[in-house]
Amino acid sequence: MSKLFTWVLLMAALAGIATGCVPSFSNTPAPTPANPLDSAWDDRAPFRAGLIPAEQGVLGQLPGATVYHIDLQIPNDFQVLQGREEVHYTNREDVALDKVYLRLFANTAGGKSAVSALQVDGQDVEPAYEFQDSALRVPLSPALPPGESTIITMDFAVTVPREMGGNYGLFGYFDDVLVLDEFYPVIPVYDGEGWNVETPPPNADVPYFDASLYLVRVTAPAELIVVASGIEVGRANQGDTQEVTFAIGPARGFYIAASAKYTVVSQKVGETTINSYAIQGREDGAKAALQYAAGAVKSFSTRFGTYPYTEFDVVSTPMQALGMEYPGIVAITSDEYDLNGNVRGVPARIMMEGTVAHEVGHQWFYNVVGNDQLDEPWLDEALAQYVTGLYYRDTGGEPAYQGYRGSWYDRWDRVNSKAIPIGLPARAYTGQEYGAIVYGRGPIFVETLAKQMGDSFDPFLRDYYQSNQWNIGTTATFKQLAEQHCQCDLAPLFKEWVYER
Numbered sequence: 001m002s003k004l005f006t007w008v009l010l011m012a013a014l015a016g017i018a019t020g021c022v023p024s025f026s027n028t029p030a031p032t033p034a035n036p037l038d039s040a041w042d043d044r045a046p047f048r049a050g051l052i053p054a055e056q057g058v059l060g061q062l063p064g065a066t067v068y069h070i071d072l073q074i075p076n077d078f079q080v081l082q083g084r085e086e087v088h089y090t091n092r093e094d095v096a097l098d099k100v101y102l103r104l105f106a107n108t109a110g111g112k113s114a115v116s117a118l119q120v121d122g123q124d125v126e127p128a129y130e131f132q133d134s135a136l137r138v139p140l141s142p143a144l145p146p147g148e149s150t151i152i153t154m155d156f157a158v159t160v161p162r163e164m165g166g167n168y169g170l171f172g173y174f175d176d177v178l179v180l181d182e183f184y185p186v187i188p189v190y191d192g193e194g195w196n197v198e199t200p201p202p203n204a205d206v207p208y209f210d211a212s213l214y215l216v217r218v219t220a221p222a223e224l225i226v227v228a229s230g231i232e233v234g235r236a237n238q239g240d241t242q243e244v245t246f247a248i249g250p251a252r253g254f255y256i257a258a259s260a261k262y263t264v265v266s267q268k269v270g271e272t273t274i275n276s277y278a279i280q281g282r283e284d285g286a287k288a289a290l291q292y293a294a295g296a297v298k299s300f301s302t303r304f305g306t307y308p309y310t311e312f313d314v315v316s317t318p319m320q321a322l323g324m325e326y327p328g329i330v331a332i333t334s335d336e337y338d339l340n341g342n343v344r345g346v347p348a349r350i351m352m353e354g355t356v357a358h359e360v361g362h363q364w365f366y367n368v369v370g371n372d373q374l375d376e377p378w379l380d381e382a383l384a385q386y387v388t389g390l391y392y393r394d395t396g397g398e399p400a401y402q403g404y405r406g407s408w409y410d411r412w413d414r415v416n417s418k419a420i421p422i423g424l425p426a427r428a429y430t431g432q433e434y435g436a437i438v439y440g441r442g443p444i445f446v447e448t449l450a451k452q453m454g455d456s457f458d459p460f461l462r463d464y465y466q467s468n469q470w471n472i473g474t475t476a477t478f479k480q481l482a483e484q485h486c487q488c489d490l491a492p493l494f495k496e497w498v499y500e501r
């Protein structure tokens with residue numbers, strides 16, 4: 001164990017095990033099961049209950065947000081998912097679009113995804129698979145003018161891998177848990193560089209999506225506990241199958257984890273119910289994750305703005321990463337739920353606290369405020385690392401902050417503390433550099449920026465969050481806003497730390 005973790009270990013021991021947990025009740029009444037495919041495109045009602053009252057107004061402010069209606073079948077053997085998807089897409093760019101892309105990430109994550117019966121506004125179209133089949137080019141003819149909408153419909157089939165392979169093992173069926181990262185055809189962001197459709201690099205998180213609305217019905221074996229982004233808005237059980245409908249939006253994606261072996265503990269923080277799921281026998285791990293998640297939601301809600309949804313799920317899944325963020329839900333490696341064990345040489349409980357706080361931080365920096373996770377990964381990762389430090393300060397005081405801060409220097413040490421810029425695209429780093437620079441040197445930069453800005457830093461970071469809600473932040477807008485707050489020139493600092501020299 002590293003000395004740097006001693007303080008944190010002490011704080012964790014003092015904090016003790018989660019108390020105040022209550023068994024989970026079905027907190028949503030079960031109305032008539034909605035078939036998303038029958039819903040009206042402009043019906044925002046299903047999304048209201050998933051947002052806290054103060055956030056519900058946003059539903060009237062995103063008229064052109066993409067709407068996904070998905071009907072998904074999970075078979076008993078978990079081999080091949082079948083789905084029907086209908087998408088309402090509005091061209092919010094200032095140029096006519098002669099094509100739109102659908103990402104099929106299963107094809108670069110060890111599985112296989114194929115689309116059939118593709119139609120645009122009811123007309124058959126012939127798509128083309130590109131970028132190692134991770135992108136499907138859908139022609140729009142005539143081109144879609146700015147402000148106009150189109151409806152894209154399709155069937156899709158996805159083969160689920162059983163071997164943990166591509167993209168950190170976030171997609172597949174492993175150890176009795178089905179994990180469905182980016183399983184459905186999804187439209188990437190169109191921005192200054194056009195459609196964001198590069199082949200996913202091995203290191204990075206792949207999602208870069210606009211805030212959208214998702215209504216998803218899942219038909220699955222009845223014994224499965226299905227955990228997903230958003231809230232349950234409909235349920236029907238028939239014999240040995242269940243139909244559960246979920247709604248979330250605005251959100252940058254939709255994630256499902258499911259297992260017949262999940263157990264759950266829950267707690268309310270403000271207007272949000274936090275549910276923590278673990279495999280039976282790991283209830284202590286579920287309680288610890290719940291405690292850390294609740295502390296992080298409180299800390300970040302106070303600092304940046306209240307967590308927007310009425311539900312937040314933390315779920316234990318097998319994976320090769322430590323954790324992964326999704327809208328309204330985070331997945332944490334099941335290795336951390338054996339509280340007596342070690343993960344990468346660190347006691348599991350300590351590793352879990354940092355992992356959970358980091359992934360919770362992404363709800364603010366990645367989901368509510370989006371960014372290009374491939375071209376500017378520092379913007380959400382270095383911020384998630386930095387705000388994890390703030391969580392430690394809020395829950396354990398300065399010693400806890402200092403203890404966690406040491407882990408940034410440990411990471412940066414892995415490349416001998418070389419001054420590699422933090423603001424490069426994910427593909428520009430080697431695997432070792434990516435972790436060391438974006439997750440190590442990155443938060444050290446944010447801390448350095450905070451020191452230079454002094455009292456103007458906290459209001460700046462809050463403003464960055466508030467003024468970019470449900471939009472995309474960039475390094476340029478981040479720097480500009482910071483300079484506006486400090487009334488100072490930050491160009492030398494950004495040159496030293498962020499930009500390529």
Ligand SMILES: [Zn+2]
Nearest residue numbers: 358362381384
């Ligand atoms: Zn992260």
